[in-house]
Amino acid sequence: MRLYFKYLKILLKAQMQYRISFWLLTLGQFFVPLSIFVSLYFLFERFGNIKGWSFFEVALCFSVANMAFAITECFARGFDAFSRMVSAGEFDRVLVRPRSTVIQVMGSRFEFTRVGRLLQSIGVLIWALMNLPIDWNAAKAITLVLMVVSGVFIFTGIFVLAATLCFWTIQGIEVANIFTDGGREMSQYPLDIYKKWIARFFTFVIPFGCMNYYPLMYVLDRVEGNEILYMLSPLCGILFVFPCFLVWRIGVRHYRSTGS
Template sequence: MKLYWKYIVILFKSQMQYRTSFWLLALGQFLVPFSAFAGLYFLFERFGQIRGWSFDEVALCFSVIHMAFAISECFARGFDSFSVLVAGGDFDRLLVRPRGTVVQVLGSKFEFTRAGRLLQSVMVLIWAISQLAVDWTVLKAITLLLMVASGVFIFSGIFMLAAAMCFWTIQGLEIANIFTDGGREMGQYPLNIYQKWVSRFFTFIIPFGCVNYLPLLYILDKTTGNELPYMAAPLAGILFIVPCLLIWRIGVRHYRSTGS
């Protein structure tokens, strides 16, 4: 982790060499999600509620998933652009260094301008909490933090899986965007508004339901029966990173270089 923090400091200093560009990009990242939030607002202005969910409740869901995506994009962007390292043969240099490839790839790229998107999401979160009549407890606050952490691990894991595919395909696969950008858009809403096969896939295969639906039921006091599984659901999302790491290790073992 000492090496990882050195990567962060070095790349932050390099990006701050062009401060005007940095702040303009951060401002763009702050403003762009507002269009999605505005669309959410007008949707509820027209229909009032969706499957029993109010605008304030969905706003909480919206803020959590966008916070998780912003943090993941900032700190796991190296996996998203991993195909460049493979295609150019630069991954070979990482293999001969006395540190793990995961840390090195993570440290190869950071997008600090995503702080703009994160700030916007935090603002929506604070607003949603202020509007909801929720009896907040320590356990609910911890659950909310775990929801964000769970989303970060899931998005980072998807970035890692997409990067691992590059060991066989060389170039990145655009299909991965279905689960990153698509997962972010889908995760803005509670899963029960979708068809059953969609909600089941995104609960038991890619566990976005452990981020934006099951623990949300606990926070909003909409659970039936034992509350513990709903409260602990984000932990399943965090564990999603384990099979992703295993697939990454399999990919590294099968890497045959580019011949350059």
Template sequence: MSLYFYYLQILFKSQMQYRTSFWLLSLGQFFIPFSVFAGLYFLFEQFGQIKGWQFFEVALCFAIIHMAFSISECFARGFDSFSSLVVNGEFDRVLVRPRSTVIQVLGSKFEFTRVGRLAQSIIVLIWALANLSIDWSLMKGPTLMFMVLSGMMIFTGIYILAATLCFWTIQGLEVTNIFTDGGREMAQYPLNIYQKWIGKFFTYVIPFGTVNYIPLLYLLGKTEGNDMLYPFTPLLGSLFIIPCLFIWHHGVKHYRSTGS
């Protein structure tokens, strides 16, 4: 991890060499999800509620998912742009270095300008929490934090899977954006507003439901029966990254250089 933080320090210094550009890009990232949130706001202004969910309840869901996505997009960007390493033959250099390929790819690129998207999500989170009557307990605070961290792990796992495909396809596949950008757009609403098969897929296959729906019910006091397991669902969702890492190592073993 010392190597990872060294990568982090170097890339941060390099991006801060052009500070005006950095802050303008960060400002742009602030307004990108703002337009999406504005659409959410006007939707509820028109209809009032969606399947029993009020505006600030969905705003809380929105904030959590976008926080998780922005953190993952910042620190796991190396996997999102991994295809360039394969195309240019630069992954060969990664393999001969005596360090984990995961750490090296993670450290190959950081997008610190995503701080703008993160800031907007934090503002929405604070606004939503200020307008919700949540009966806070010893478990609800950590649950909220684990929802964000688990979402970050799930998005990172999807980036890893998309990068692993590049060992066979060379170029990255745009279809994987269905589960990154599409997953973000889908998960900013509670899962029960969709058809049942969508809810099951995004709970048991790609576990966004363990981040944006099941623990959200617990935070808002909407659970039925025993609610002792609800706070731990984000931890279960974070385990999604483990099979992703196994698949990655399987792909590394089958890597064939492009000869570039």
């Protein structure tokens, strides 16, 4: 981890060499999700609710998904850009170094400008919490934190799986964006507004529901049944990353240099 933080420090210094560009990109990252949120606001202004979910309940869901995605893009972007490393033959150098390939790839790129998206999501989160009649206790506060942590692990796992495909395809394939950008868009809304097969897929295969829908039901006191299962569901999202890293190790064993 010392190596990882050293990577982080070096790349932060490099990006801050062009400060105007850095702050303009950060500002852009603030306004892009804001425009999506404004469209969400007008949607509820027109229809009032979506399958019984109010605007501020969906806003809470929206903020958690975007916070998790922003943090992941900032600190795990190396996997998202991994195809360039493979096609250029740079992964050969990674393999001969006596350090973990995961740490080296993850530390190869950081997108600090995503702090703009993060700040916007925090603002939406605060606004939503101020307008929701939540009876807070320690368990609910911990659950809310775990929702964001779980989302970071889920998105990181998807980035890792998409990067692993590059061992066979060399170039990244666009279908992976269905589960990265598409997953972010889908998880901005409660899971029960979708078809049942979609809800099942994003619960038992890619556990986005464990990031926002099920723990959100607990936080909002909408649980029917065992509350503990809903409260602890974000842990399933955290566990999702471990089989993803197992698949990564299999991909590393099958790597063949491009010869670039």
